[in-house]
Amino acid sequence: MGISTKSPPAQATRPNSRTWHTILIILVIISFAGVLITLLPRGYSQDLSLIGKGKSAFVLVHDHNKLASLETMNAMNTLRGEYEGRVNFLVADVFTQEGKGFAEKYDTLFTALIFFAPNGERLKTLYGQQDAATIRETLNQQLRN
Numbered sequence: 001m002g003i004s005t006k007s008p009p010a011q012a013t014r015p016n017s018r019t020w021h022t023i024l025i026i027l028v029i030i031s032f033a034g035v036l037i038t039l040l041p042r043g044y045s046q047d048l049s050l051i052g053k054g055k056s057a058f059v060l061v062h063d064h065n066k067l068a069s070l071e072t073m074n075a076m077n078t079l080r081g082e083y084e085g086r087v088n089f090l091v092a093d094v095f096t097q098e099g100k101g102f103a104e105k106y107d108t109l110f111t112a113l114i115f116f117a118p119n120g121e122r123l124k125t126l127y128g129q130q131d132a133a134t135i136r137e138t139l140n141q142q143l144r145n
């Protein structure tokens with residue numbers, strides 16, 4: 001009898017449960033990252049160095065885990081177009097080093113709106129959730145001065 005050089009018949013390989021588990025974990029991580037991305041402030045600069053550079057600035061100290069902060073951002077969104085070119089709408093995200101430092105420097109709660117004059121002077125701070133009418137009133141009042 002000779003030695004057979006034939007290889008055993010090929011079997012269809014099925015991914016084992018460990019492979020499916022790994023794939024599922026990766027999909028959950030990707031989904032979670034997608035949700036976090038949707039919570040990031042949209043269309044707002046986080047460049048806080050713009051304060052005091054010749055244009056009024058309105059800074060939202062933002063914590064995406066707080067409903068009050070999200071609602072205040074929504075209210076700001078409805079007004080931004082009215083003040084485009086006159087006011088820099090900025091966000092100090094407390095989950096960044098710069099945003100956290102800003103909140104500490106100005107001793108603010110994690111939901112606050114701070115209005116700065118073109119020269120960088122802090123003019124007014126609104127704490128907690130704000131609606132569009134209050135924000136508009138504050139902007140108009142501060143821009144007149």
